[in-house]
Amino acid sequence: MTMIRRFWLEAAAVLIVAGSLFRSFTVEADVVQGDVQRIMYVHVPSAWLAFLAFVVTMIGSVAWLRTRNRRWDRLAASSAEIGVVFTGLAILAGMIWARPVWGQFWTWEPRLVTTALLFFVYLGYLALRRAVVDPVQRAQRAAIMGIVAAVQIPIVYYSVNWWRSLHQASSRNSIDTPLRITLLLGVLAFTFVYAVLLRRRLELAHLEEELEARRFEASPDVAGAGITAPSLAKANKHD
């Protein structure tokens, strides 16, 4: 029973991903683009996941500033890491698709450029986290950046509407039903993958914090026995 409770999300993710993969390879090919269009079943869900992850980062950042509960900081950081990975995947899948369809890997197209910059915005967020040693200061500074960085999300999303470009605008209503179902299944599968990765990363982040606190407390006194190092465990008191 405990095993089921612990791994139900993973099991569900595996099933849905398997179903999505099966569907992606067996659904009829696009009339115009042929098999290369199947890359969209990875590209679109990756982009969706990146948006989702960064919105969760913003929510975690706001919640940390309001509550100072370390869980929210862990949520923001973990979600940003996953978001960066899937932004990279979305860009990569888009480039692979663009080569045969547009004739080149990269074009100076608003959605591409804004997505690449979104990638760098959150790389900056992660770099900021690495640059601050104190966990409370790190959470505080990262939370501010997590909120400000979210300004970029609507710009990426609406870029294809604001600037007329090569990139396909939102096409929810113009896709054939079997392809739309496959795409939605892909989105669902990637959302489950996100939930699994997020849960694991949160556990890992919690363990990292405990390890960091223990190492800090085990370190020898830096200024003699008269001065003791502050306890990082206190910073985790809200856990």
Next chain:
Amino acid sequence: MTFWRQVYEIARKDLLVESRTAEVALMTAPFGAAALIMIPLAIGTDAPLLTDLGPGLYWIVVLLFGILVILRKSAVDGGPQRDLVRLLGIDPAARFTGATIATSLLVLLFEVALGPVLVALYNPDLRGWPWLFLILPLVAIGMGLLGTIASGVTTSLGTRTSLTPLLVVPLALPLLLGATQAFEGLQLGGSIVPWLVLLFAVDLALAVSGILASGPLEEAVT
């Protein structure tokens, strides 16, 4: 002391320090002008090409070299200075607003200083130039806001000079797009209102975020 009086004093302090060192006027602006002189040597000195590319290159130089305005010495308060301002009971929001005003004015100065260089070297089409009185301050305010937020979160970090540009440049994308597209719109005789709205909306979003975050920002560097 009222809120706006605090804002005035903080901005005045930053501008006073800047006036003593003249870092923006005597170092950053000539550096940006040198970049505008050197770029044609790399991309070609064809006059029509430079006329087309000039405004875009100008905004790129403003954005990238504007980082140096953000990182200037007068924008950095040491620990004792921060403690003194805190002990004086200065409202964090007033401090943020004052620092933003000072940085924005200096970015505007930088933009204005590079303007004649652009006109002289690139001979751009200046149709609808009065709109620049609106575009330049909107970009300067955006850069000032971004710079003050990024400087705040990187204060006292060893990697500040590397990290601040990484945080500011990608986030300045809407400013760059708004400015370049508005400029292009002027040349083509089209409407630039949507781009001005974009610049204004970004400035507003950053101002609200910055003011709300000013308290936590103050705590973060304690």
